[in-house]
Amino acid sequence: MWPASPSGGAGHASSLLEAKASTRKMTKPIPRIITGDTLGQVDASQVPRFAGAPTFARLPRIDEVKSADIAIVGMPFDAGASFRSGARFGPSHIREASRLLRPYNPAQDAYPFELAQVVDAGDLNLNTYDILETLETIESGVTELLNFGAKPMTLGGDHTIALPILRAMHKKYGPIAVIHFDAHLDTWDTYYGAPYTHGTPFRRAAEEGLLDQTSCLHVGIRGPLYSKQDLTDDATFGFQIIRSEDFDDLGTEAIIAKMLKRVAGKPVYVSIDVDVMDPAFAPGTGTPEAGGLTSRELLRVIRALDKTNLIGADIVEVSPPYDHAQITALAACHLAYDLITTMAKAV
Numbered sequence: 001m002w003p004a005s006p007s008g009g010a011g012h013a014s015s016l017l018e019a020k021a022s023t024r025k026m027t028k029p030i031p032r033i034i035t036g037d038t039l040g041q042v043d044a045s046q047v048p049r050f051a052g053a054p055t056f057a058r059l060p061r062i063d064e065v066k067s068a069d070i071a072i073v074g075m076p077f078d079a080g081a082s083f084r085s086g087a088r089f090g091p092s093h094i095r096e097a098s099r100l101l102r103p104y105n106p107a108q109d110a111y112p113f114e115l116a117q118v119v120d121a122g123d124l125n126l127n128t129y130d131i132l133e134t135l136e137t138i139e140s141g142v143t144e145l146l147n148f149g150a151k152p153m154t155l156g157g158d159h160t161i162a163l164p165i166l167r168a169m170h171k172k173y174g175p176i177a178v179i180h181f182d183a184h185l186d187t188w189d190t191y192y193g194a195p196y197t198h199g200t201p202f203r204r205a206a207e208e209g210l211l212d213q214t215s216c217l218h219v220g221i222r223g224p225l226y227s228k229q230d231l232t233d234d235a236t237f238g239f240q241i242i243r244s245e246d247f248d249d250l251g252t253e254a255i256i257a258k259m260l261k262r263v264a265g266k267p268v269y270v271s272i273d274v275d276v277m278d279p280a281f282a283p284g285t286g287t288p289e290a291g292g293l294t295s296r297e298l299l300r301v302i303r304a305l306d307k308t309n310l311i312g313a314d315i316v317e318v319s320p321p322y323d324h325a326q327i328t329a330l331a332a333c334h335l336a337y338d339l340i341t342t343m344a345k346a347v
């Protein structure tokens with residue numbers, strides 16, 4: 001299921017090169033931060049952060065550990081995108097930016113990679129020409145991670161991938177309280193008759209009974225819709241709406257209180273479309289909308305999730321061809337870091 005490490009496999013070396021490699025010690029063992037049984041990041045006091053394999057936060061690969069509590073997994077797929085594509089390059093782009101993440105998270109007063117065994121499970125091998133096959137591969141891949149004992153922290157990919165992740169989560173947890181951060185509702189029905197796209201995952205999830213419809217939220221909604229009817233339709237799928245403007249009108253504290261009340265006592269899955277942030281903070285995405293959240297507002301809301309039963313998360317729609325100076329990837333990797341910290345504190 002895990003075809004290759006993020007740094008790539010051995011490739012097609014000639015037999016001569018293989019023979020040399022087998023008789024020559026190429027490198028010393030990689031110095032990692034080890035705490036008890038936990039294998040952590042490559043030690044930045046010994047190896048500069050710009051060197052070495054680009055696993056997420058320079059954490060170990062899943063095949064380097066016997067068990068894991070949290071697994072980062074890439075889903076390089078963007079055939080569900082309705083406008084600008086490119087999110088297939090998101091996972092590797094976020095991993096490259098994540099090299100700067102350090103061991104201690106002061107915002108949550110925690111060392112996430114000591115509290116839990118966090119690993120990089122590499123990328124799922126998805127068929128870019130076959131959405132139905134991709135949905136099946138994602139569902140079985142996430143199921144495999146859950147059976148391994150690891151909560152999934154997914155790097156997308158376009159938002160289509162949230163549906164099969166929720167199918168897998170539902171098999172383990174039952175109906176899920178989804179907190180969906182996005183400029184868009186993503187509860188549209190079809191595009192040109194196609195039911196599985198990045199604009200439809202939460203309508204499909206509701207239809208399939210995957211959601212706890214008393215406990216879901218959209219956060220950050222804004223921008224033009226096809227019709228006012230979109231909001232009427234959306235209201236039938238179990239999502240309470242917190243608009244982007246509410247961050248001005250209500251303030252972050254009141255929004256956090258509303259969110260925590262909505263999901264209290266439920267298994268919570270968080271899905272973050274980076275376009276929930278303003279294009280100033282996340283330009284590298286497929287369908288940007290003006291008037292979004294700052295990365296500071298979003299991080300603050302995310303950090304309050306330690307008061308919930310967080311069972312997994314994804315960050316989707318990072319599209320490197322539209323990114324500049326890693327702005328979007330930096331926001332994405334910091335969001336993942338705080339989500340991982342939140343899950344690690346619960347281990």
Ligand SMILES: [Mn+2]
Binds near residue numbers: 159182184198273317
């Ligand atoms: Mn979306």
